Amino acid sequence: MASFKIEGGHRLSGSITPQGAKNEALQILCAVLLTPEKVKIDNIPDIIDVNKLIFILGELGVKIEKHSPNSYTFQSDEINLNYLESAEFKRDGSSLRGSIMIVGPLLARFGKGYIPRPGGDKIGRRRLDTHFEGFIRLGAKFRYNREEYFYGVEAEDGLTGTDMLLDEASVTGTANIIMAAVLAKGTTTIYNAACEPYIQQLSKMLNSMGAKISGVGSNLLTIEGVTSLGGCTHRVLPDMIEIGSWIGMAAMTQSELTIKDVSWKDLGQIPNVFRKLGIQLEKRGDDIYIPQQDTYEIQTYIDGSVLTVADAPWPGFTPDLLSIVLVVATQAKGTVLIHQKMFESRLFFVDKLIDMGAKVILSDPHRAVVIGHNRQSQLKATKMTSPDIRAGISLLIAALSAKGTSIINNIEQIDRGYEDIENRLRSLGAKIERIEG
Ligand SMILES: CC(=O)N[C@H]1[C@@H](OP(=O)(O)OP(=O)(O)OC[C@H]2O[C@@H](n3ccc(=O)[nH]c3=O)[C@H](O)[C@@H]2O)O[C@H](CO)[C@@H](O)[C@@H]1O
Numbered sequence: 001m002a003s004f005k006i007e008g009g010h011r012l013s014g015s016i017t018p019q020g021a022k023n024e025a026l027q028i029l030c031a032v033l034l035t036p037e038k039v040k041i042d043n044i045p046d047i048i049d050v051n052k053l054i055f056i057l058g059e060l061g062v063k064i065e066k067h068s069p070n071s072y073t074f075q076s077d078e079i080n081l082n083y084l085e086s087a088e089f090k091r092d093g094s095s096l097r098g099s100i101m102i103v104g105p106l107l108a109r110f111g112k113g114y115i116p117r118p119g120g121d122k123i124g125r126r127r128l129d130t131h132f133e134g135f136i137r138l139g140a141k142f143r144y145n146r147e148e149y150f151y152g153v154e155a156e157d158g159l160t161g162t163d164m165l166l167d168e169a170s171v172t173g174t175a176n177i178i179m180a181a182v183l184a185k186g187t188t189t190i191y192n193a194a195c196e197p198y199i200q201q202l203s204k205m206l207n208s209m210g211a212k213i214s215g216v217g218s219n220l221l222t223i224e225g226v227t228s229l230g231g232c233t234h235r236v237l238p239d240m241i242e243i244g245s246w247i248g249m250a251a252m253t254q255s256e257l258t259i260k261d262v263s264w265k266d267l268g269q270i271p272n273v274f275r276k277l278g279i280q281l282e283k284r285g286d287d288i289y290i291p292q293q294d295t296y297e298i299q300t301y302i303d304g305s306v307l308t309v310a311d312a313p314w315p316g317f318t319p320d321l322l323s324i325v326l327v328v329a330t331q332a333k334g335t336v337l338i339h340q341k342m343f344e345s346r347l348f349f350v351d352k353l354i355d356m357g358a359k360v361i362l363s364d365p366h367r368a369v370v371i372g373h374n375r376q377s378q379l380k381a382t383k384m385t386s387p388d389i390r391a392g393i394s395l396l397i398a399a400l401s402a403k404g405t406s407i408i409n410n411i412e413q414i415d416r417g418y419e420d421i422e423n424r425l426r427s428l429g430a431k432i433e434r435i436e437g
């Protein structure tokens with residue numbers, strides 16, 4: 001297991017370009033299974049989860065041409081469905097969350113889709129009911145092998161469009177159902193659909209392949225099924241979660257930083273939430289400029305009560321940035337309640353921040369109150385283990401601002417979602433080293 005050794009307390013400076021969005025890339029890669037024609041994708045992040053999915057596509061027989069670390073062409077004209085029944089697939093498919101989204105395209109195009117229980121962050125219960133209820137509504141037969149945690153859907157006579165109301169606005173669930181419905185007979189409506197930029201991008205890509213999806217960006221999608229889809233080229237948006245992480249790093253290390261080409265129009269609440277923590281952000285063209293700030297003060301509500309930052313399905317604030325907001329608040333002036341509504345095991349990493357000297361009260365698994373130090377007391381370096389991607393990057397941010405040298409173990413968790421993070425941080429002046437275990 002590799003580790004990071006971080007000497008904290010150094011300011012960063014310069015500009016950084018965000019990687020392509022992990023969660024969008026995982027959807028877009030699955031969509032290449034919907035056509036026998038070539039699909040070219042640019043700005044794919046070179047991270048563990050994405051590379052694992054590309055590996056699975058290769059095992060499925062997809063022809064893969066790599067033009068550069070971030071640009072590929074895929075062609076799914078000879079798919080090897082036998083792989084789905086292999087022991088290798090049971091191992092490979094369960095190693096990330098995004099692999100679940102191969103099921104919709106395979107079901108739509110080949111009449112069957114299987115998946116072992118997918119992996120991903122261990123951040124609480126992560127059910128798949130929405131996905132499979134959607135496929136069943138489209139006419140698929142469902143089976144589940146409890147011993148092997150193996151899911152399967154089949155539809156020998158194809159899928160038929162229908163109206164459905166999702167039980168929750170699941171991101172990967174909506175993507176999966178969209179990819180199944182684009183090739184179904186007739187019209188499907190999906191109400192209570194997730195509408196994150198990831199889903200909007202997937203829908204736009206599918207429309208450029210010949211699909212007929214309307215309502216893109218809303219929670220009511222209408223999909224007129226077509227008989228086949230063609231090739232396309234697609235560019236993945238910058239990763240809004242990485243952008244939020246860079247904002248957090250700049251604030252915590254009191255650094256002046258420019259984040260380049262962020263696609264402001266797709267950032268939703270993200271800039272505003274950081275502004276509510278008192279962090280100054282300037283829109284400069286399509287860049288975010290963050291001036292060096294010695295202190296920042298958390299706003300209160302108009303009536304003077306304590307600010308809450310909570311997650312919600314889009315256009316609400318993404319749960320994937322709450323850990324970062326939490327760590328940033330530890331050095332602010334003021335108090336904030338962090339309410340992680342979606343996941344029940346994502347806040348436990350605060351123990352480590354408390355060890356480092358942060359004032360945090362974990363009220364219950366979903367809520368933590370952060371009482372900012374206002375820079376009166378610097379966090380102390382420590383040795384810690386990264387439990388999930390976002391807690392991992394939050395601990396890294398804490399370590400960059402702390403006094404002394406910290407060690408973070410299990411950094412594969414960070415590598416799952418952040419491309420070449422130590423070299424990019426070093427280019428901004430951070431003192432960080434990877435130690436191979
Ligand atoms: C590969 C990928 O794209 N992963 C993202 C995707 O995961 P994923 O698609 O797995 O997450 P879901 O959107 O299905 O749900 C996440 C959690 O939120 C709960 N929930 C969801 C919707 C809702 O309206 N109410 C509700 O309580 C679910 O029960 C679940 O516990 O979306 C999550 C929620 O934005 C992100 O954290 C993950 O980074």
Ligand SMILES: C=C(OP(=O)(O)O)C(=O)O
Nearest residue numbers: 097098120121320389390
């Ligand atoms: C929860 C996350 O990822 P995954 O769904 O892939 O585990 C995340 O990106 O923060």
